[in-house]
Each structure stands twice: as C-alpha cells, then as structure tokens.
Amino acid sequence: MKKSLRLRLVLGVCLTMCALWSSVAAWMFTNMRHELHSMLDDRLIASTKMVAGVVQQLQPTQLTSPAQAPAMDILSVIARDGVACEVSLVRSEVDIRPIAQTSNSPGFDSLGATGFSRITKGGKAWRTYVLEENGIRIATADRMDVREHLVQSLAYSLVLPFLAALIGILLLTWWCCSLALKPLQRLQQELARRPPRDPHPVQAGQDVVELAPLVLSLNDLLARMNAAIERERRWTADAAHELRTPLTAIKTHVQVAQLVMDRAEASGALPQASTALQQAGQGIAHMHETLEQLLLLARVETGQSQExxxxxxxxxxxxxxxxxxxxxxxxxxxxxxxxxxxxxxxxxxxxxxxxxxxxxxxxxxxxxxxxxxxxxxxxxxxxxxxxxxxxxxxxxxxxxxxxxxxxxxxxxxxxxxxxxxxxxxxxxxxxxxxxxxxxxxxxxxxxxxxxxxxxxxxxxxxxxxxxxxxxxxxxxxxxxxxxxxxx
CATH class of the missing domain: 3.30.565.10 (Histidine kinase-like ATPase, C-terminal domain)
Structure with missing residues (x-):
C-alpha cells in the first residue's frame, strides 16, 4: 500500500494540535471551574452582607412583624439574581424564627454553624452560606445543578471553538501541504515527459532548498547513466569498425589461399598459398588479441574482475x-x-x-x-x-x-x-x-x-x-x- 506524505503531514499537525490544545483546554477548564465556584461563593457572601447591612438599620419593632419587614425589598432583588435567602431571629439555639425569605428558598431550619455548607432539600443539592450577627441570622444559597449547568456551558464554550478551529486547521493544513508539495508534482511531471535519451539536467525543484540535493543527485545519476550509455555506444561502434578490418583481411587471404590451392597442382604455387594462409593466421591472432583486450576493458569498466x-x-x-x-x-x-x-x-x-x-x-x-x-x-x-x-x-x-x-x-x-x-x-x-x-x-x-x-x-x-x-x-x-x- 502506498504511503502519502501529505496525509502523514496533515495527521501529524492535527495530532500535535489536538495534544497541545487538549492539554491547554484541560488546564484552562480546571482553572476556570475553580474560579467560577469561587466567584459564585463570593456572590453568596456579598448577598449575605448586603442583606445584613439593611437589616442592621431596622428598628427592633420592625423585626417582630415579618409581613412589614423592609428587608423583603432587598430579598426580591437577590431572588431575581438566582440566590435564595432567608432572614431569621435567633432567640436561642433551638428557637430560630424566620422573618423574611425569598420565594425560591428551600428552608434553612436545619442549618448549623455559620459559614459555607451543603444541604439537600427537595431532592436537590444547595450550596449555603450563613452569617449570624446580633441575634439575626442571614442564610443565602445556590442550587448546585445551576452551578454545574454554568460549568457545562463554559465547557461547551471551550470545546465548540476548539472543534471548529481543528476542522479549519485540518483544511488549511491540507491546502498548504498541497501547495508545498507542488514542486514534487512538477518534478514528477518533468520526469514523466522526459525523453529516454535527453542529456539535459532536470530543472524542476532546483529552487527549493529541500529538493535541491535530491535534484542534484538525480542529475548526477542521469549524467553518469548518459556517460555509460554513450561509452557503450562508442565501444560498440569502435569495436565494429576495428573488427571489420581484420575480418576483411582474413576473408581476402582465405579466398586467395583457396584460389591458389585450386591451381597449386598445375602451376606449383604452393608457396603463395602458404604465405596467404600465414597472413590469415596473423589476422586471426590480431583479432583474437583485440577481442581479449575489449573483454578485459569491459571487465575493468564494469568492476567485474574476479581477482x-x-x-x-x-x-x-x-x-x-x-x-x-x-x-x-x-x-x-x-x-x-x-x-x-x-x-x-x-x-x-x-x-x-x-x-x-x-x-x-x-x-x-x-x-x-x-x-x-x-x-x-x-x-x-x-x-x-x-x-x-x-x-x-x-x-x-x-x-x-x-x-x-x-x-x-x-x-x-x-x-x-x-x-x-x-x-x-x-x-x-x-x-x-x-x-x-x-x-x-x-x-x-x-x-x-x-x-x-x-x-x-x-x-x-x-x-x-x-x-x-x-x-x-x-x-x-x-x-x-x-x-x-x-x-
């Protein structure tokens, strides 16, 4: 199966981005969740202190009648912000009488010491804060499911942009890789269109730093191949030319010897036939020497020596x-x-x-x-x-x-x-x-x-x-x- 450099590069970039962004997102989510809970706790404290400041300005007679307590105005403002609040008179540890509360208050009759705590009312968990001063106890609370909903909304606000950015990076990386690999495509096209015996060096990719060494090595290889082909061509032409002369001489001398031998008995020309055959033998020896030299040269040039x-x-x-x-x-x-x-x-x-x-x-x-x-x-x-x-x-x-x-x-x-x-x-x-x-x-x-x-x-x-x-x-x-x- 063929392997794609572009696909590897895109997947590598995406995996790297996912790993880095996931680490950053996890760190940011943990930190922002902690900050969000701290901010909501601070809101409970601020709401409690605001109600306490209003209650401290009331006369004792105004606190005895819950229906006429001016604290209801401020409690309605707090309720619209999603915070449940209850104001109670503390006469003793067991005698705690509520005088004002918001409509979404779950009831804080089971609260103990002051400060933060958690309670469950009506099957729902609440985060509470209690402040007690001068016989007045003020309790505020947030629903935990509302808090978790805020945390989930925060997570979605991080994840959705991350996914959108990842898809965008994937597409942009693919496009950029396609552009970056264009020189390779041009090099392939030039080599595909190149005639078999074209001696000119390859031009595509020489202006690219990463491809220049490859193109240089390729041109060097093509030059050596062309030189080897040209050497073999010259060798064939020269060998054919050089072998033609002794072969022609051998043929001529043999023909002369044959004619002389045919007439030898009638004319007594046996010495001429002997000379012709001797010259033919010299031609054969010369051709044999040339062939041996050619074979030795071929072994040396191709590195095929057996020694x-x-x-x-x-x-x-x-x-x-x-x-x-x-x-x-x-x-x-x-x-x-x-x-x-x-x-x-x-x-x-x-x-x-x-x-x-x-x-x-x-x-x-x-x-x-x-x-x-x-x-x-x-x-x-x-x-x-x-x-x-x-x-x-x-x-x-x-x-x-x-x-x-x-x-x-x-x-x-x-x-x-x-x-x-x-x-x-x-x-x-x-x-x-x-x-x-x-x-x-x-x-x-x-x-x-x-x-x-x-x-x-x-x-x-x-x-x-x-x-x-x-x-x-x-x-x-x-x-x-x-x-x-x-x-």
Missing amino acids: GPTTRGAAITLAFEQACSQSQQQAGARLEMSVDSPAPWRWEQLELPIAPALLTCAITNLTDNALRHHCGDARVTARLALTSAPLPAATPGDPPPLQLLVRIQDQGAGMTAEECQLATQRFWRKSSAVHGSGLGLTIVQRIAQSAGGCLRLQPGPEGAGLVAELRLPLRLLTGGTGTLTQA
Missing part, C-alpha cells in the same frame, strides 16, 4: 617483474628493470587497492607499448618506486598520499603533448600502420582510475620517446601515513 581485491608486500614487486619478463620475451628486445627500496618501510608493510592480475596487466600493457614503438640501441627502462604527489581525486589541502610509481621510458618516435592527451582513447593509434589494437593505454587508464590512481603520458627528453607514469595509492598495513619526495 582478489588487494596486492600486498612482495606480490607488488613480483607483478612488476612478471610483466616486464613477459613483455621482453614476446618482443625479443632488451628491457632494463629497476626496483627502488621502499625505505623507511618494507614491502610487507605496503598494500595496493587492486588485484594482482590487474596490476600485472597494467604494467604489461605499458611495457608492450614501449617495446612496440622502441627503436635504436638504447634499452627501454622500467622502474618501480615509491613517491608522493597530489592525485586528481585528492581533496585540496590534504597531504599527498603515499603512491606506487611505475615509470616506463622508451626511445621511439614519441608523441606530442596533444597526442598524449588522445593516446588513452579507445582504438586511437598515431598511425594506421602501427600494429596493435589501440586499447592498451585505455585499459591502463581504467585500471588506474578503478584504484584511485592515474596514468600520465609525456614526451621524452628532447622529444625523443615517450615517458609513461602509472601512479597507484598505497596503504600502510601497520598504520600511519608517509610523505616522500617527488620521484
């Missing part, structure tokens, strides 16, 4: 020596290797975040490329050392990390600075006559990038040859960091 994740200690120098030996045997040329000491550490303390097979593959591609283009009597030099220099992905201000440096230098035709920038592109070759698939340096660069390192190509001294430097970040197994001078 171990790291190379430690002596395995680093072993991979370097194996790569140089393999390249030297295949090329038949002389390669001078050198391994510098990793002081102040030992090789056992160092670790590369890359599989041994990938490290060997990267160095092999560099040495193969150098031996392929080398010319002259000088040797190709391959050096393994430690260094520290800022990497492309390093944060500005951080100390340079400890790195493994593989430096290969040849004495070939060399390349210009512009050609060095193009050399890592797929299938790029300086000349169509140069043997190779044009993928070796691309694979080295991808391997370096997968480990957080880099590949640098630069013209050799005085423009002779090419210098290739592979830099890979190192970790110290015993902890700590190191900083070396530039190698």
Whole structure:
C-alpha cells in the first residue's frame, strides 16, 4: 500500500494540535471551574452582607412583624439574581424564627454553624452560606445543578471553538501541504515527459532548498547513466569498425589461399598459398588479441574482475617483474628493470587497492607499448618506486598520499603533448600502420582510475620517446601515513 506524505503531514499537525490544545483546554477548564465556584461563593457572601447591612438599620419593632419587614425589598432583588435567602431571629439555639425569605428558598431550619455548607432539600443539592450577627441570622444559597449547568456551558464554550478551529486547521493544513508539495508534482511531471535519451539536467525543484540535493543527485545519476550509455555506444561502434578490418583481411587471404590451392597442382604455387594462409593466421591472432583486450576493458569498466581485491608486500614487486619478463620475451628486445627500496618501510608493510592480475596487466600493457614503438640501441627502462604527489581525486589541502610509481621510458618516435592527451582513447593509434589494437593505454587508464590512481603520458627528453607514469595509492598495513619526495 502506498504511503502519502501529505496525509502523514496533515495527521501529524492535527495530532500535535489536538495534544497541545487538549492539554491547554484541560488546564484552562480546571482553572476556570475553580474560579467560577469561587466567584459564585463570593456572590453568596456579598448577598449575605448586603442583606445584613439593611437589616442592621431596622428598628427592633420592625423585626417582630415579618409581613412589614423592609428587608423583603432587598430579598426580591437577590431572588431575581438566582440566590435564595432567608432572614431569621435567633432567640436561642433551638428557637430560630424566620422573618423574611425569598420565594425560591428551600428552608434553612436545619442549618448549623455559620459559614459555607451543603444541604439537600427537595431532592436537590444547595450550596449555603450563613452569617449570624446580633441575634439575626442571614442564610443565602445556590442550587448546585445551576452551578454545574454554568460549568457545562463554559465547557461547551471551550470545546465548540476548539472543534471548529481543528476542522479549519485540518483544511488549511491540507491546502498548504498541497501547495508545498507542488514542486514534487512538477518534478514528477518533468520526469514523466522526459525523453529516454535527453542529456539535459532536470530543472524542476532546483529552487527549493529541500529538493535541491535530491535534484542534484538525480542529475548526477542521469549524467553518469548518459556517460555509460554513450561509452557503450562508442565501444560498440569502435569495436565494429576495428573488427571489420581484420575480418576483411582474413576473408581476402582465405579466398586467395583457396584460389591458389585450386591451381597449386598445375602451376606449383604452393608457396603463395602458404604465405596467404600465414597472413590469415596473423589476422586471426590480431583479432583474437583485440577481442581479449575489449573483454578485459569491459571487465575493468564494469568492476567485474574476479581477482582478489588487494596486492600486498612482495606480490607488488613480483607483478612488476612478471610483466616486464613477459613483455621482453614476446618482443625479443632488451628491457632494463629497476626496483627502488621502499625505505623507511618494507614491502610487507605496503598494500595496493587492486588485484594482482590487474596490476600485472597494467604494467604489461605499458611495457608492450614501449617495446612496440622502441627503436635504436638504447634499452627501454622500467622502474618501480615509491613517491608522493597530489592525485586528481585528492581533496585540496590534504597531504599527498603515499603512491606506487611505475615509470616506463622508451626511445621511439614519441608523441606530442596533444597526442598524449588522445593516446588513452579507445582504438586511437598515431598511425594506421602501427600494429596493435589501440586499447592498451585505455585499459591502463581504467585500471588506474578503478584504484584511485592515474596514468600520465609525456614526451621524452628532447622529444625523443615517450615517458609513461602509472601512479597507484598505497596503504600502510601497520598504520600511519608517509610523505616522500617527488620521484
């Protein structure tokens, strides 16, 4: 079941308002109920004292005749206010004779001591107040049901506005949430209308603080996806183009061999057939090498290498020596290797975040490329050392990390600075006559990038040859960091 952010927000606001308002309303109701009862008690006291003041002004002879007591006038005023009152003469504790009372008086013959008390008359509860001065007792009373009715009216006056305000807040919150979620709706509409191969970044939501990080991450994801799609498209086009040439050559040589073989018995052209088949075999080997390089490049770019994740200690120098030996045997040329000491550490303390097979593959591609283009009597030099220099992905201000440096230098035709920038592109070759698939340096660069390192190509001294430097970040197994001078 789908969850609604708007419904959650509205319910959260309403529940919060209900909890806060209920607490405030309960506190206010309790306080106002106490204040209301105190106010009604004060009214009883004030009514009693007002009657007492009038009675004190009467002559003793006027008090003996209840029908002629002037206190009846003031009692009628009190009765209209809802207060029951009774004036009595106290001759003794048992001889109490009423002389005046209101029409709603329940009778106060059972009242005891002065002050506040409660009595029940006619099945109804009363709140009474008694004042006795100079033989005159004045009693006033309120009905408790009338008081509770006032309290209920007060409660209704609190609850009804609360309910009305709650409904209003619910509707306003829903409306405000709908407006606040409009940017999300616009983002959804833009993504729904977006063509599958549209490379432009998403615009909706960039002006909203809460949505801007999401849109930024989404645009970054779309950019990576577009780059991956474009890379795969170029890979397919380049691979098809590169495979077309050796396949055409193979087809041609095989056809020539077939024609020659058909005429071999009559013309004695068997050596020509042998040459054609040999060339066809070379074309097959070239195509096989290109396919292997393409498969390796695909595994590196998609992170699907099945080897171990790291190379430690002596395995680093072993991979370097194996790569140089393999390249030297295949090329038949002389390669001078050198391994510098990793002081102040030992090789056992160092670790590369890359599989041994990938490290060997990267160095092999560099040495193969150098031996392929080398010319002259000088040797190709391959050096393994430690260094520290800022990497492309390093944060500005951080100390340079400890790195493994593989430096290969040849004495070939060399390349210009512009050609060095193009050399890592797929299938790029300086000349169509140069043997190779044009993928070796691309694979080295991808391997370096997968480990957080880099590949640098630069013209050799005085423009002779090419210098290739592979830099890979190192970790110290015993902890700590190191900083070396530039190698």
